[in-house]
Amino acid sequence: MARAAFLLLPLLAALCIAEPAVYYKEEFSDGDGWTQRWVESKHKSDYGKFKLSAGKFYGDSEKDKGLQTSQDARFYAMSSRFESFSNKDQTLVIQFSVKHEQNIDCGGGYVKLFPADLEQTEMHGESEYNIMFGPDICGPPTKKVHVIFQYKKKNLQINKDIRCKDDSFTHLYTLIVRPDNTYEVKIDNSKVESGSLEEDWDFLPPKKIKDPEAKKPDDWDERPKIDDPEDKKPEDWEKPEHIPDPDAVKPEDWDEEMDGEWEPPVIQNPDYKGEWKPRQIDNPDYKGKWIHPEMDNPEYTPDSTLYSYESFGVIGLDLWQVKSGTIFDNFLMTNDEKYAEEYGNETWGVTKEAEKKMKEQQDEEDRKKQEDEENKQKEEEPQEEEDDDEEEKEEEKEEEEEEDEETPQKDEL
Numbered sequence: 001m002a003r004a005a006f007l008l009l010p011l012l013a014a015l016c017i018a019e020p021a022v023y024y025k026e027e028f029s030d031g032d033g034w035t036q037r038w039v040e041s042k043h044k045s046d047y048g049k050f051k052l053s054a055g056k057f058y059g060d061s062e063k064d065k066g067l068q069t070s071q072d073a074r075f076y077a078m079s080s081r082f083e084s085f086s087n088k089d090q091t092l093v094i095q096f097s098v099k100h101e102q103n104i105d106c107g108g109g110y111v112k113l114f115p116a117d118l119e120q121t122e123m124h125g126e127s128e129y130n131i132m133f134g135p136d137i138c139g140p141p142t143k144k145v146h147v148i149f150q151y152k153k154k155n156l157q158i159n160k161d162i163r164c165k166d167d168s169f170t171h172l173y174t175l176i177v178r179p180d181n182t183y184e185v186k187i188d189n190s191k192v193e194s195g196s197l198e199e200d201w202d203f204l205p206p207k208k209i210k211d212p213e214a215k216k217p218d219d220w221d222e223r224p225k226i227d228d229p230e231d232k233k234p235e236d237w238e239k240p241e242h243i244p245d246p247d248a249v250k251p252e253d254w255d256e257e258m259d260g261e262w263e264p265p266v267i268q269n270p271d272y273k274g275e276w277k278p279r280q281i282d283n284p285d286y287k288g289k290w291i292h293p294e295m296d297n298p299e300y301t302p303d304s305t306l307y308s309y310e311s312f313g314v315i316g317l318d319l320w321q322v323k324s325g326t327i328f329d330n331f332l333m334t335n336d337e338k339y340a341e342e343y344g345n346e347t348w349g350v351t352k353e354a355e356k357k358m359k360e361q362q363d364e365e366d367r368k369k370q371e372d373e374e375n376k377q378k379e380e381e382p383q384e385e386e387d388d389d390e391e392e393k394e395e396e397k398e399e400e401e402e403e404d405e406e407t408p409q410k411d412e413l
């Protein structure tokens with residue numbers, strides 16, 4: 001007994017506090033170190049440059065340093081390798097932060113996860129990847145979070161619309177893919193979408209299809225109402241729509257020879273009843289709407305491994321940006337949802353408030369500066385105009401004084 005417990009306890013303990021597997025983590029906290037870990041593609045010669053920066057405002061000048069796009073209207077293509085792994089039988093969490101501090105108009109903010117055999121110096125827009133995840137903005141119509149899975153050589157977009165953040169602050173994006181073929185997307189550590197892979201992407205053809213053999217019978221009556229066969233048009237129904245005005249009188253000075261034969265003007269006939277329509281009754285033969293019978297789709301084969309990829313080995317930023325300035329930071333890939341949430345709390349969660357404050361202060365300073373400049377400009381205006389201004393001001397003053405004089409009079413009443 002005692003011996004069994006002695007053996008079991010460490011095992012239980014180990015199960016309860018199973019260390020999360022961290023496949024990849026990048027915080028850009030070692031100065032230039034990242035330049036050894038990130039490889040720029042040579043597929044094109046004019047990719048935009050990433051630089052290390054915490055941006056114009058931040059919560060922590062060191063911790064918030066990340067990769068920032070630094071040139072407008074460029075493609076960016078850089079990637080980082082890690083020890084390859086498969087997510088078979090494992091949860092997979094992909095997480096990173098994105099800050100569009102430039103008030104982005106059009107540009108990607110997503111990552112691509114590549115199989116280990118990617119040639120990093122050749123990475124480009126068409127390179128085969130496993131998963132693409134993250135925000136994408138292009139004008140007001142496109143503000144979404146991409147979740148794309150590669151399946152049998154096809155890139156499959158999610159069938160739901162997930163809106164991304166479009167402000168200038170740092171936001172945390174998380175994708176969780178579980179071995180039960182469910183998924184979850186979180187923004188700033190809160191769930192924004194979840195469901196089943198099979199339902200929300202077109203991995204597989206539909207389970208059921210309309211039976212091609214089934215046809216609506218010719219005598220299937222889908223009309224809920226019909227004309228009442230008993231109802232007949234009344235004999236006195238037909239009346240002309242227009243009649244000569246019975247009140248019209250031929251003008252006295254009407255000259256038949258000159259003006260032709262007098263005809264009274266035409267008016268709407270008050271007895272006109274319009275087109276006759278038979279009364280409607282319930283159709284005794286009504287069978288309801290015909291529903292096309294469904295059958296199992298012979299093309300459908302279930303796949304319990306939709307979530308699973310043989311190898312992940314490279315994470316890449318393969319983007320187009322019109323206005324640069326986006327900062328990527330705190331990349332994480334792990335098998336542990338809770339750990340990812342904690343890590344998000346300890347990184348994005350710790351600096352977000354201070355970042356907001358600094359931005360607010362800067363906005364306030366900018367506002368003041370602009371005010372001062374406007375005032376200064378007024379002072380620097382040419383002498384003549386200044387005179388005009390002063391004259392105007394004096395006039396205004398006089399007017400005000402006049403008003404002031406009026407007010408007390410009203411009060412006295």
Ligand SMILES: *[C@@H]1O[C@H](CO)[C@@H](O)[C@H](O)[C@H]1NC(C)=O
Pocket residue numbers: 189338339341342345349
């Ligand atoms: C992360 O922070 C939120 C908000 O403070 C908290 O509710 C949550 O429990 C934290 N998660 C973890 C795993 O620590």
